[in-house]
Amino acid sequence: MGFNSKYYWKGLLSCGVLSLSLANLSTNAEDAGNLFNTPYDVNQGERYFERQCSRCHGFDAKGNDETGAPDITGRLSRASTNVGVFNIIREGIPNTAMLPVDSALPDAQVWQLVSYIESLRYDPSTVELAGNANVGDTLFSGKGECADCHMVKGQGGRLGPDLSRVGENATPTELMSSMTDPHNDVSPRWWxxxxxxxxxxxxxxxxxxxxxxxxxxxxxxxxxxxxxxxxxxxxxxxDQSTMPSYDQLLSESELDDLVAYLFSLRREEN
Ligand code: HEC
Ligand code: HEC
The missing domain is CATH 2.30.30.100 (SH3 type barrels.)
Structure with missing residues (x-):
């Protein structure tokens, strides 16, 4: 490793000359993609997010019902590319509470925000899970009786939320605690x-x-x-869930298999 990128950037940013060259770089950003995506940039993006964005989107970026700001840790509904996210931050979303950032903010810092938001998203192919999704699928409609209450892609019951895309917005850890600790934080819809x-x-x-x-x-x-x-x-x-806790009902490896199955549930790619 030639240099630690974190300190490298920090050193550069502390001298005024660099902000000029950053501005030049960013004119070609659309062509070149996001050039501000080192761990240092992600960290800077996070700091800015906490100061300027978290009051609406939440410190965990998972959204907030009161402000209407959506969860931005999963797939975004308004943008599918980095440039799309950049434009939302730069220009805001007309007629909503999502205002443009301060126009004096350098493009480089907007890209750092883009990098931070990107870092929140799981790339499912890089996540290694202990369980087996096919076994989980079988448990879901069989022994676990999950399909009695939950619908997946049009099949199943209506006594719980539709889980067809639950893998997009929940981490494996959150999926596990949905099953072992269902009474924690039940939304009023399910009281x-x-x-x-x-x-x-x-x-x-x-x-x-x-x-x-x-x-x-x-x-x-x-x-x-x-x-x-x-x-x-x-x-x-x-205000408790009607979902039973599966802590005792299923074995640890069965729960792992269900997590792997649930995590695989996403919008169909096409
Ligand atoms: C005053 C509240 C508020 C603040 C502050 C705010 N947002 Fe938003 N944001 C919203 C709302 C509301 C929406 C949804 C608008 C809509 O689509 O109807 C939104 C939407 C978004 C989206 C698009 C989400 C999607 O699914 O496509 C992104 C990305 C985003 N905000 C990022 C940010 C960033 C980064 C900041 C800080 C620079 C920020 N927001 C600050 C309220 C806010
Ligand atoms: C008796 C009906 C019932 C059964 C059986 C049931 N659930 Fe649920 N489930 C619910 C309800 C209601 C909620 C929403 C309230 C809550 O968060 O607990 C829920 C929530 C969830 C969530 C969180 C969803 C979200 O959007 O946050 C997951 C994941 C989940 N269930 C998975 C399962 C799995 C896997 C099984 C089988 C092992 C199962 N459920 C069995 C009723 C049920």
């Missing part, structure tokens, strides 16, 4: 409510609809129940 109507029987289900006079839920057998609000005897919200 259960327990409603006792005029017959005195408590019924549990997902909230399907509500207006001033009535409330509708769907139970685990996909039956719909409708209640008139003035006849409801009790009502309780349960």
């Amino acid at each position: 259960t409510i327990s409603v006792t109507g005029p017959d005195g029987v408590a019924r549990n289900g997902f909230r399907m609809g509500e207006d001033s006079f009535s409330l509708r839920i769907m139970d685990n057998d996909a039956n719909l129940w409708s209640f008139r609000k003035n006849q409801i005897q009790s009502y309780e919200r349960i």
Whole structure:
């Protein structure tokens, strides 16, 4: 190794002359691709991101429901190339909260942001997993009974989120904890409510609809129940998942196989 790129760049950046030559380099950036993608650049991009972008996109860049800023760690919906990401950062997205960056920010620094965002994305082909995705596929619809609740590419149940593309936005570690620790951080969409109507029987289900006079839920057998609000005897919200924890239900190697299968679930390339 001739030099440590981190210190090399740091040294250069600390002298004013370089910012000029960086500006020259970046005029040809579209042709040359991203020239600012060393580990040092990724690190600089991250620092800038934390100061200017994280308040909307979150420190982990996984998005934030309140600001409407999307998760940018997976496949982006608005850009499929580096140049596309560069342009979004440089120009913003019209009529949204995504504003352009300060126009005085050098292109080099915008490229560093692009490098940082790129570094967040998993290249699935470089990730080595212990499990076997084909065995996981079999477990998913067989012994694990996952398909009772989850749909993958149009097959399966509706009692949990569609997992057809779950591998794009979740890391293998997150997929594992979805199975072993399902009650952690359940989104309100999947909370259960327990409603006792005029017959005195408590019924549990997902909230399907509500207006001033009535409330509708769907139970685990996909039956719909409708209640008139003035006849409801009790009502309780349960912020736990209906998904069982598989910690004890499946062996460690079966869980690894499922992680490998889930991680392989992505948009079809064509
Ligand atoms: C004030 C809040 C806010 C700030 C600050 C912000 N963004 Fe955004 N960003 C958004 C919103 C909202 C969207 C989604 C716009 C849309 O597509 O409707 C978005 C979209 C994006 C996208 C496109 C995502 C996709 O899936 O295509 C990228 C990339 C992005 N932002 C990067 C950044 C970077 C880098 C910064 C810091 C320089 C930043 N954003 C700062 C709110 C923000
Ligand atoms: C009784 C229904 C049910 C069964 C069976 C079930 N799940 Fe779930 N699953 C859910 C629900 C509801 C959620 C959403 C709430 C949560 O995060 O736990 C969920 C969430 C998930 C998530 C997180 C998805 C995301 O978008 O964040 C993954 C991954 C997952 N399940 C995988 C599995 C696997 C693999 C199996 C089988 C081993 C399984 N599930 C069995 C109901 C179920």
